[in-house]
Amino acid sequence: MLNVSNLHVHYGAIHALKGVSFNLEEGEIVALIGSNGAGKSTLLKTISGLLEATEGEVSYQDEIISGQPAQDIVSKGVIHIPEGRKIFPKMTVVENLEMGAFLLRDRRLVAERMEAMFERFPVLRDRKKQLGGTLSGGEQQMLTMARGLMTNPKLMLLDEPSMGLAPVLVEKVFDIIEEINEQGTSILLVEQNAQMALSIADRAYVLETGRITLSGDALDLMENPLVIEAYLGG
Amino acid sequence: MIATKKENFLLKLRGSGTIIRYILGILAGGYLLWRLYRVFIVQSAFGLETWTRLLIAGLVIGSVYALIAIGYTLVYGVLFMINFAHGEVMMLGSFAGFFVLEATRAMEVNGPGGVATSFSNAYPGLAILLAFVAGMSFSALVGFYLEKIAYRPLRKAPRLIPLISAIGASFALQNAALLLFSPQTRTYQNPDILTRGQGWRLMINDSAVILPYTGVFTMVLSIILMVGLILLVKRTRLGKSMRAVAMDKDTAALMGIDVNKTISNTFIISGILAGSAGVMWGLHNGLLHYFVGFLPGIKAFTAAVLGGIGNIPGAMLGGMVLGLLEALGPAALDISFQLKDVIAFVIMIVILIFKPSGLLGEVLSEEKV
Ligand SMILES: Nc1ncnc2c1ncn2[C@@H]1O[C@H](COP(=O)(O)OP(=O)(O)OP(=O)(O)O)[C@@H](O)[C@H]1O
Ligand SMILES: [Mg+2]
Numbered sequence: 220m221l222n223v224s225n226l227h228v229h230y231g232a233i234h235a236l237k238g239v240s241f242n243l244e245e246g247e248i249v250a251l252i253g254s255n256g257a258g259k260s261t262l263l264k265t266i267s268g269l270l271e272a273t274e275g276e277v278s279y280q281d282e283i284i285s286g287q288p289a290q291d292i293v294s295k296g297v298i299h300i301p302e303g304r305k306i307f308p309k310m311t312v313v314e315n316l317e318m319g320a321f322l323l324r325d326r327r328l329v330a331e332r333m334e335a336m337f338e339r340f341p342v343l344r345d346r347k348k349q350l351g352g353t354l355s356g357g358e359q360q361m362l363t364m365a366r367g368l369m370t371n372p373k374l375m376l377l378d379e380p381s382m383g384l385a386p387v388l389v390e391k392v393f394d395i396i397e398e399i400n401e402q403g404t405s406i407l408l409v410e411q412n413a414q415m416a417l418s419i420a421d422r423a424y425v426l427e428t429g430r431i432t433l434s435g436d437a438l439d440l441m442e443n444p445l446v447i448e449a450y451l452g453g
Numbered sequence: 454m455i456a457t458k459k460e461n462f463l464l465k466l467r468g469s470g471t472i473i474r475y476i477l478g479i480l481a482g483g484y485l486l487w488r489l490y491r492v493f494i495v496q497s498a499f500g501l502e503t504w505t506r507l508l509i510a511g512l513v514i515g516s517v518y519a520l521i522a523i524g525y526t527l528v529y530g531v532l533f534m535i536n537f538a539h540g541e542v543m544m545l546g547s548f549a550g551f552f553v554l555e556a557t558r559a560m561e562v563n564g565p566g567g568v569a570t571s572f573s574n575a576y577p578g579l580a581i582l583l584a585f586v587a588g589m590s591f592s593a594l595v596g597f598y599l600e601k602i603a604y605r606p607l608r609k610a611p612r613l614i615p616l617i618s619a620i621g622a623s624f625a626l627q628n629a630a631l632l633l634f635s636p637q638t639r640t641y642q643n644p645d646i647l648t649r650g651q652g653w654r655l656m657i658n659d660s661a662v663i664l665p666y667t668g669v670f671t672m673v674l675s676i677i678l679m680v681g682l683i684l685l686v687k688r689t690r691l692g693k694s695m696r697a698v699a700m701d702k703d704t705a706a707l708m709g710i711d712v713n714k715t716i717s718n719t720f721i722i723s724g725i726l727a728g729s730a731g732v733m734w735g736l737h738n739g740l741l742h743y744f745v746g747f748l749p750g751i752k753a754f755t756a757a758v759l760g761g762i763g764n765i766p767g768a769m770l771g772g773m774v775l776g777l778l779e780a781l782g783p784a785a786l787d788i789s790f791q792l793k794d795v796i797a798f799v800i801m802i803v804i805l806i807f808k809p810s811g812l813l814g815e816v817l818s819e820e821k822v
Contacts, residue, residue, distance in 0.1 A: 269703050289706035298707070305704040307697055318697055321690070322709040370709075 220245040220405055221266070221374060226275035226285075228258075228265050235261045237429040238275065243374070248396070248406045250416040250437060252450055253426035259409040260302055262426070263376045266407075267299035268292040279374070294322055296373035300366075302382060302409075304359040308352025312343055312362060315351050319366030329369070336365040339395065357388050364395065374405045381412050393419055413450035417441045425450070474807060485786075492787045499784055502657040507780045513668040513737060515776020516675035520730040521753030522760065522768035523682060524596075524723030530699035530763045531719045533612065537619035538599055539727060540750015541626035546592030546728025547735045547745060548634060550584035551641055554735075557583065558642040577644035585732050592728025595626070596720035605713070623750075630743035638742045641735040643667070649739050667737040678729060679769055682722070686765060695719055699763070748794065752779075755801040761811030770812060775800065 221243040228236040235258045243249045253259050264270040266277050268289035277285040284292050293299075307315050316336060320329045337344035340361045346354060351362060360380065367375060377396065381389040389412065397419050400406050410416035417423055417437045425433035425446065433440065440446050492499075521543055528536040536542075557573035557580040573580035603622040607615045643649060652665035686692035697705040698715045706712050734749065735741050752775060760771025775797060782796045783789060804811060 267707060269706060288711070289703075290709045290711045293707060293709040301704065301707065305701060305707075307700045307704070309700060310696065314693070318693065318705075318708045321694070321697075366708075 220247075220280060221407070222278045223262075223266065224275055224278075226262070226265060226277065227273045228261055228270055229273050230261075235429055236265070236272075239426070239429070239431055240275075241424050241431060241434065243405060243407055245405055246400075246403070247422065248400050248408060248420045250413075250420035250423040251407060251409045251426055252411075252413045252416060252423060252446075254449070255411075256428075257426045258429045259426055260378055263299055263301075263378050263407070263409060266292075267297060267376060269299075293370075296370070297376065298367045298370060298372035298374070299376040300363050300378060300380065302378035304356065304363055306351035306354070306359050306362050306366070308350065310351055311348050312346050312351060312354070313348070315362055315366050316343075316369055319369035322370060332369050332371070336368060339368075340365050356383050357385065360384060360388075360392070364392070368399065372404055374407070375399065376407045376409075378409045379411060380408075381410065381415065389415065413446070417446075478807075488786045492785055496787070500658050500660075502660045502662050503784065504781070505655065505657055505662045507784055508777070509662070509664060509668060511777035511780030512773070513665075513671050513776070514780060515773040516672045517730050517734055517737075517749065517772075518753045518756045518776050519769045519772025520675050520678060520726045520733075521749055522756040522772045523679070523765060524727050525754050525757040526760070526763055526765055526768040527695070527719050527723050529757070531695065531716050532604065532608075532615070534604070534615045535619065535754065535762075536599075536604075536723070537616070537750075537754075538603070538622040538626055539723065540746035540748075540753070541623050541630070542592045542595050542599065542724050542746070543727040543731040543734070543749060544630060544743065544746030545595050545626065545731070546588035546724070547731030547741055548630065549591035549728070550588035550732035551639060551735055551741050553584040553587040554580060554642045554644075558644075573642070573644040574646075577646045580644050581647065581736075585729055588732040589725045589728040592731065593721045593724035596724030596727070597717055599626075600717060600720040605716075627743055627747075634743060636743065638740055641739050641741060643736055643739075647736060649737070665737070667733075671733040671737050674729065674733065678726060682726065683765065685722075691715075691718055695722075752794075752797045755797050755804075757811075758801060758804055758809075759811055761813040764811070764813045767811055767813035774812075 223242065224240045226236050226239040227234070239258075239262060241249075251259055251262070261270065265272050265285070268284070268287055268291070272285050275285070276283050279292075279295060279297060282295075284295070284297075307318060310318065313333070316333050317329065320332060323329050323332075342358055343361060343365055346358060351359065354362060360383070364380060380392050380396065384392060393415050396406060396408065408416055408420060417440060420437040422435065423437045423440050424431050425440070433443065433445065435443075441451070521539065524539050524542070525536060528534065528539070554573060558571050560572040561569050562572050562575050563569060599622055603618045604615050607618055641649075647666050647670060649667055650663070650665060652663045652668065655662045655664055686695060694705065694710045694715045695718065697708060697710055698712055698719075702712050705715070730749070731746070734745070753772065756771035756775040757768045758771070759775060760767025760769070778800065779793045779796050783793050
């Protein structure tokens with residue numbers, strides 16, 4: 220479904236991705252783990268079209284999408300939920316969700332999906348009219364997830380969805396990710412919380428300073444001594 | 454990074470200057486009060502009729518400033534730059550409207566009763582409508598290409614660079630107008646129903662105060678346009694995409710919004726408002742030449758800063774407040790009326806030093822700076 224081959228990305232003189240290749244099959248949850256500054260967010264941004272690769276290509280459903288503008292990639296059903304709760308602070312919760320459904324012209328469908336999001340994230344229903352910027356961190360994280368789900372994506376690029384959440388909420392977020400996946404959305408999951416990520420993923424890649432250094436089934440990687448030492452705190 | 458540096462600077466300015474600012478504030482406030490006391494109580498130099506006249510003039514000019522100021526604020530919202538060529542966008546719209554009115558004035562048609570008359574007097578509503586359509590479309594077009602040519606290639610450049618480009622574009626447009634339209638000053642040819650200087654007569658203290666037709670027309674139309682703009686920004690897809698782009702371009706793109714198109718649309722909307730302001734300016738003030746956009750442009754920029762740049766209601770409020778201060782200020786302070794332009798610039802400097810976020814402005818977010 221998603222195929223990344225030999226991807227290089229530069230920020231000026233900084234060489235952030237140095238020839239990354241990996242793939243994701245339809246229906247999979249693929250985890251991408253790596254320490255701070257490894258290039259995980261850079262990789263997601265390049266896939267979603269926010270950054271341009273200097274070399275290599277990204278293809279999605281047998282079509283080369285690298286080089287296409289972000290809004291075109293979104294319209295193919297690839298939704299990137301960026302790290303750091305990028306909600307629209309001066310829009311209400313409802314308006315934020317409407318932004319997530321920007322490409323849907325059918326108002327009834329938007330209302331339906333919004334209702335579904337309120338079912339899934341009841342806190343958001345209570346905060347409908349509240350400005351995004353005034354939500355708590357956890358609520359904002361829920362909102363970014365809900366906003367990303369408004370278009371019913373085929374592929375979701377999730378960047379650290381559990382960052383800064385209380386343990387109960389982390390569990391909940393991962394439950395939701397599994398649920399979304401069961402309903403047919405493929406997921407590329409970037410996480411610091413390698414333990415959790417590997418426990419729900421089918422396969423995983425380890426990214427270190429711009430290169431993929433390890434890959435394999437999530438369960439195998441969980442037992443890999445290198446992974447245990449570097450990412451599982453053991 | 455540049456952001457934090459600038460913010461720190463502003464914070465420092467705020468912190469260290471507090472005492473000095475209090476003293477200055479008390480001195481300035483005291484002086485103002487003393488002037489006002491002299492003018493109103495001791496001398497009572499002007500009667501109510503004069504104040505009414507000035508009030509009307511202030512409201513009219515204020516609504517024109519407000520329309521232009523919105524353009525500065527909208528563009529700042531999406532690009533974080535001051536479009537210094539915005540006054541020229543207005544001037545070019547004023548020219549477009551002028552040529553339409555001139556043409557309709559020159560065109561002979563058979564009016565009611567078979568008497569030959571000019572098109573613009575036979576169908577004044579239509580002539581004015583055409584003038585506004587021409588002014589708005591031409592300004593919209595200028596705004597659209599201005600962004601494409603002068604600002605888009607510099608999107609990723611340091612913040613100072615597009616500002617320099619804006620100043621250059623301002624000169625370029627002024628000189629283009631000078632070449633195209635010659636340096637002569639022209640007079641707007643209003644249809645007779647909107648003759649300048651004519652209006653409703655209000656009797657105040659036994660003297661007539663004229664409420665000019667062009668003035669009322671300007672105020673009503675600008676209020677309609679402003680309400681329309683607010684609805685557009687709040688309710689429509691276009692407006693929502695503008696707000697999203699203003700808050701966070703990358704995230705907006707991830708929602709499927711075409712950021713470049715949205716920025717173009719912002720320039721088009723700013724151009725439409727500036728073009729209509731240009732035609733209103735022409736209808737109400739009458740004089741038109743290549744330099745006519747300069748003062749209103751700078752004043753409207755002041756108004757936008759006064760209201761809090763990036764804030765749409767702020768720009769509207771700032772425009773009205775500036776118009777009123779300019780009209781009432783010289784009389785209230787008993788200074789020469791010629792000094793009204795100075796008032797605007799003093800206000801701008803004072804705001805930039807003491808409250809750069811303006812009347813309705815909020816503290817600039819990290820992303821915006
Ligand atoms: N806008 C930028 N300009 C310059 N360098 C950048 C920029 N964004 C990221 N980098 C650099 O690129 C490298 C990869 O950054 P990236 O954000 O992709 O890391 P990450 O793996 O997502 O880290 P984290 O886990 O902390 O989110 C880092 O060295 C970072 O300093
Ligand atoms: Mg990251």
